[in-house]
Amino acid sequence: xxxxxxxxxxxxxxxxxxxxxxxxxxxxxxxxxxxxxxxxxxxxxxxxxxxxxxxxxxxxxxxxxxxxxxxxxxxxxxxxxxxxxxxxxxxxxxxxxxxxxxxxxxxxxxxxxxxxxxxxxxxxxxxxxxxxxxxxxxxxxxxxxxxxxxxxxxxxxxxxxxxxxxxxxxxxxxxxxxxxxxxxxxxxxxxxxxxxxxxxxxxxxxxxxxxxxxxxxxxxxxxxxxxxxxxxxxxxxxxxxxxxxxxxxxxxxxxxxxxxxxxxxxxxxxxxxxxxxxxxxxxxxxxxxxxxxxxxxxxxxxxxxxxxxxxxxxxxxxxxxxxxxxxxxxxxxxxxxxxxxxxxxxxxxxxxxxx
Amino acid sequence: xxxxxxxxxxxxxxxxxxxxxxxxxxxxxxxxxxxxxxxxxxxxxxxxxxxxxxxxxxxxxxxxxxxxxxxxxxxxxxxxxxxxxxxxxxxxxxxxxxxxxxxxxxxxxxxxxxxxxxxxxxxxxxxxxxxxxxxxxxxxxxxxxxxxxxxxxxxxxxxxxxxxxxxxxxxxxxxxxxxxxxxxxxxxxxxxxxxxxxxxxxxxxxxxxxxxxxxxxxxxxxxxxxxxxxxxxxxxxxxxxxxxxxxxxxxxxx
Amino acid sequence: xxxxxxxxxxxxxxxxxxxxxxxxxxxxxxxxxxxxxxxxxxxxxxxxxxxxxxxxxxxxxxxxxxxxxxxxxxxxxxxxxxxxxxxxxxxxxxxxxxxxxxxxxxxxxxxxxxxxxxxxxxxxxxxxxxxxxxxxxxxxxxxxxxxxxxxxxxxxxxxxxxxxxxxxxxxxxxxxxxxxxxxxxxxxxxxxxxxxxxxxxxxxxxxxxxxxxxxxxxxxxxxxxxxxxxxxxxxxxxxxxxxxxxxxxxxxxxxxxxxxxxxxxxx
Numbered sequence: 106x107x108x109x110x111x112x113x114x115x116x117x118x119x120x121x122x123x124x125x126x127x128x129x130x131x132x133x134x135x136x137x138x139x140x141x142x143x144x145x146x147x148x149x150x151x152x153x154x155x156x157x158x159x160x161x162x163x164x165x166x167x168x169x170x171x172x173x174x175x176x177x178x179x180x181x182x183x184x185x186x187x188x189x190x191x192x193x194x195x196x197x198x199x200x201x202x203x204x205x206x207x208x209x210x211x212x213x214x215x216x217x218x219x220x221x222x223x224x225x226x227x228x229x230x231x232x233x234x235x236x237x238x239x240x241x242x243x244x245x246x247x248x249x250x251x252x253x254x255x256x257x258x259x260x261x262x263x264x265x266x267x268x269x270x271x272x273x274x275x276x277x278x279x280x281x282x283x284x285x286x287x288x289x290x291x292x293x294x295x296x297x298x299x300x301x302x303x304x305x306x307x308x309x310x311x312x313x314x315x316x317x318x319x320x321x322x323x324x325x326x327x328x329x330x331x332x333x334x335x336x337x338x339x340x341x342x343x344x345x346x347x348x349x350x351x352x353x354x355x356x357x358x359x360x361x362x363x364x365x366x367x368x369x370x371x372x373x374x375x376x377x378x379x380x381x382x383x384x385x386x387x388x389x390x391x392x393x394x395x396x397x398x399x400x401x402x403x404x405x406x407x408x409x410x411x412x413x414x415x416x417x418x419x420x421x422x423x424x425x426x427x428x429x430x431x432x433x434x435x436x437x438x439x440x441x442x443x444x445x446x447x448x449x450x451x452x453x454x455x456x457x458x459x460x
Numbered sequence: 461x462x463x464x465x466x467x468x469x470x471x472x473x474x475x476x477x478x479x480x481x482x483x484x485x486x487x488x489x490x491x492x493x494x495x496x497x498x499x500x501x502x503x504x505x506x507x508x509x510x511x512x513x514x515x516x517x518x519x520x521x522x523x524x525x526x527x528x529x530x531x532x533x534x535x536x537x538x539x540x541x542x543x544x545x546x547x548x549x550x551x552x553x554x555x556x557x558x559x560x561x562x563x564x565x566x567x568x569x570x571x572x573x574x575x576x577x578x579x580x581x582x583x584x585x586x587x588x589x590x591x592x593x594x595x596x597x598x599x600x601x602x603x604x605x606x607x608x609x610x611x612x613x614x615x616x617x618x619x620x621x622x623x624x625x626x627x628x629x630x631x632x633x634x635x636x637x638x639x640x641x642x643x644x645x646x647x648x649x650x651x652x653x654x655x656x657x658x659x660x661x662x663x664x665x666x667x668x669x670x671x672x673x674x675x676x677x678x679x680x681x682x683x684x685x686x687x688x689x690x691x692x693x694x695x696x697x698x699x700x701x702x703x704x705x706x707x708x709x710x711x712x713x714x
Numbered sequence: 715x716x717x718x719x720x721x722x723x724x725x726x727x728x729x730x731x732x733x734x735x736x737x738x739x740x741x742x743x744x745x746x747x748x749x750x751x752x753x754x755x756x757x758x759x760x761x762x763x764x765x766x767x768x769x770x771x772x773x774x775x776x777x778x779x780x781x782x783x784x785x786x787x788x789x790x791x792x793x794x795x796x797x798x799x800x801x802x803x804x805x806x807x808x809x810x811x812x813x814x815x816x817x818x819x820x821x822x823x824x825x826x827x828x829x830x831x832x833x834x835x836x837x838x839x840x841x842x843x844x845x846x847x848x849x850x851x852x853x854x855x856x857x858x859x860x861x862x863x864x865x866x867x868x869x870x871x872x873x874x875x876x877x878x879x880x881x882x883x884x885x886x887x888x889x890x891x892x893x894x895x896x897x898x899x900x901x902x903x904x905x906x907x908x909x910x911x912x913x914x915x916x917x918x919x920x921x922x923x924x925x926x927x928x929x930x931x932x933x934x935x936x937x938x939x940x941x942x943x944x945x946x947x948x949x950x951x952x953x954x955x956x957x958x959x960x961x962x963x964x965x966x967x968x969x970x971x972x973x974x975x976x977x978x979x980x981x
């Protein structure tokens with residue numbers, strides 16, 4: 106029995122160890138373009154984000170790709186771990202494009218996963234500071250030394266750092282309790298934390314009568330919002346610039362559609378496919394000093410440049426990334442430049458200034 | 461509880477759940493804070509009606525069950541084989557046993573980043589998690605069961621000059637069966653719960669885990685609870701079925 | 715494994731070799747070698763598979779910064795507290811399930827239903843009841859252990875009393891004697907296995923809980939590393955959880971073996 110067994114077991118151990126090697130294959134000949142998108146299972150249906158839905162309804166991209174014999178595949182990503190899953194997908198070459206957060210993109214590039222910002226823009230989620238319903242706190246200043254629930258490493262960590270800094274505070278002045286959003290909500294409801302920093306789920310807490318919103322990013326500069334925009338895998342972009350152009354143009358078409366004031370209601374409807382109540386979506390976008398149109402601006406203007414410069418610096422200082430990163434290397438402006446030559450789009454958006 | 465359980469005893473079994481439900485309902489109406497997690501029963505009922513009418517519950521449940529069955533099959537077969545090999549071959553045990561026991565101790569969730577990195581974040585990743593959840597307890601219990609064969613039974617087998625195969629088939633395997641079934645029972649629960657966990661980790665398409673995650677994101681606690689209840693009832697049903705099966709096969713064996 | 719049963723010994727030198735304690739290290743060493751070879755070959759990008767050397771360096775850095783120890787001690791504290799609480803509760807409850815039919819009538823259905831409830835789904839409710847501190851993490855761990863141990867204890871005692879009750883009656887053993895000479899010895903092995911499964915499960919659930927809601931612990935360290943795409947830290951975490959889990963499991967196994975051997979000697 107012994108020798109054959111030994112060989113078999115050895116083979117097993119080796120297979121286990123080298124399986125990773127065989128998996129890291131080269132990208133297949135282009136039959137399909139894979140775009141990662143956040144997916145929800147709601148009311149018995151599977152829904153995508155509003156951005157993907159607008160693009161799908163447009164139908165232009167599928168038609169253009171079909172002419173070239175290429176299929177479009179949406180690669181679903183769990184809302185609980187968007188950044189890591191997209192980065193893992195970029196690293197193993199299983200996805201080509203993804204619309205996702207700014208901080209994870211910076212992390213990816215600092216770790217040696219080469220991606221590029223293809224089309225800036227996207228609605229940009231507001232951030233909110235919620236306290237228990239019975240709390241007397243009126244601003245973040247009243248929360249000095251208190252316990253604040255925050256999910257570390259998520260893209261809204263950067264806006265939180267801006268809020269602290271604007272009020273003369275640092276991370277050391279508060280006690281951060283690291284909780285994912287649903288645990289954070291429970292902690293706030295039970296009063297185990299004194300505040301909770303999160304996205305528009307803040308309205309759900311207010312509606313349930315367990316929390317009250319004492320601050321939101323609506324009156325702040327647009328870069329206090331969490332950004333989410335279209336990133337592409339560099340190897341793919343270099344190999345198939347023509348296809349990349351199609352993807353970029355399709356996204357700008359979708360942004361142009363969404364940015365029309367007349368389509369705003371329809372956009373809300375698409376966003377509610379995630380299961381977020383329409384009333385929450387309406388409130389999320391209401392009373393905001395950032396013009397509706399500007400939320401979808403695909404321009405690499407000085408506002409965007411400054412945003413990435415500051416966020417990269419923050420990530421480096423906070424130890425979120427462990428290598429220097431030139432923020433300018435993240436942008437590949439060719440595709441937006443070409444798409445905006447279309448007379449229907451040229452001049453639709455005007456550049457914003459930086460800080 | 462078997463089919464022969466007398467009615468009064470069945471009713472007695474319902475007393476504790478009834479007390480717990482009453483406590484729950486009391487907590488639900490105690491304050492808005494408590495109502496956050498202890499959702500009032502009437503609200504859960506409404507949510508149940510809604511998710512049954514729109515078909516969401518069944519679509520997602522069906523998808524999860526199909527996924528669990530696939531993982532179950534892969535994991536059990538692999539587990540029985542691995543457990544058998546480790547128990548019967550001291551060499552394999554010394555060599556692969558160490559690795560198996562070390563790898564087994566790494567929580568499945570901890571593998572998530574590497575699984576995502578190596579196998580992607582979609583169906584293969586989910587099946588892998590479910591099969592692994594199944595593999596560990598089945599292997600462990602098969603191994604233990606085969607090992608526990610009492611010495612005198614083996615001596616008896618020696619006396620009858622049974623060959624290795626007969627020894628395995630007539631002495632060791634029957635002795636190991638109860639433990640193998642315990643392993644399968646543990647594993648079934650594991651596989652089912654890990655299917656839900658895998659769907660939450662690697663969410664995509666229908667699945668009770670995806671449904672729960674979406675509901676959690678939207679703070680629809682009543683839907684979360686309906687998912688939890690569905691998961692629990694399905695788990696209990698699976699165990700009842702397996703226990704009945706175990707009783708029958710053991711009886712047959714005697 | 716000393717329990718290995720006498721299979722026909724054909725190749726004595728092999729036998730001696732594989733029984734050498736050092737032989738246990740062969741498989742991990744082979745794995746390590748294969749891992750390093752795969753990295754050196756250049757076929758795998760370092761983002762996909764961190765070289766072992768890099769993992770080692772990261773581990774040293776985490777040790778010297780004190781970060782590792784801080785997370786490790788937090789996790790182990792939660793594990794042990796929860797494990798002890800869960801085991802004690804599970805043994806008592808399981809013994810009642812196995813010996814008192816009335817108890818099964820009242821509590822059996824509830825036990826079997828609650829056993830299926832995934833602990834992770836209860837996190838919001840548990841936070842509401844116990845806050846976000848250590849208590850709720852220990853409760854989550856304790857719950858996982860409790861059900862594994864209670865199930866194994868109950869099942870094995872019932873199986874034993876079924877199989878051996880006639881023997882007990884034949885020898886006219888008292889209730890206490892039956893417990894001492896039949897039930898306890900015969901159910902020892904499955905109960906210990908239940909405890910080992912419980913420990914494994916507790917470790918698993920603990921990491922999950924630390925992922926969702928914690929400021930410290932190995933699970934938290936790995937989750938943060940995943941967010942920041944530090945796969946070397948993730949690998950350190952995986953190796954460490956494996957090694958610690960293995961050591962804990964081996965510890966229980968040594969106890970199990972010692973008890974079973976003593977039992978064998980007494981019989």
